[in-house]
Amino acid sequence: MVVIGFMVVVGIAVASVVVLGWLRSWGKGVARTESELHEPGARTMTYAVPAGQDPAVLMAALAGAGYRAVEETPERLLVGCPHERDDAAIRELLDHVGRD
DSSP states (O other): OHHHHHHHHHHHHHHHHHHHHHHHHHHHHHHHHHHHHTSTTOOEEEEEOOTTOOHHHHHHHHHHTTOOEEEEETTEEEEEOOSTTHHHHHHHHHHHHHHO
């Protein structure tokens, strides 16, 4: 019985370490993306999130389309535009997501 209890405790500890490591890695990735988008030479655009729209849904749509974005405020996204004509494509994508 003691062995089973020990295995459960060790299993919970290992799972906790794995989850904390993943969360730390994810947080560093978000911070890296945010700093890259705020660099002086970065091509970006801001998008005003419509009232009642969840910014996470918009960010997921952008990530699915290959764009990087961060939430500056709950009402505004900062989106990386690697190419000159990305502004229109991003706005069309986000407007389409907002209508669904």
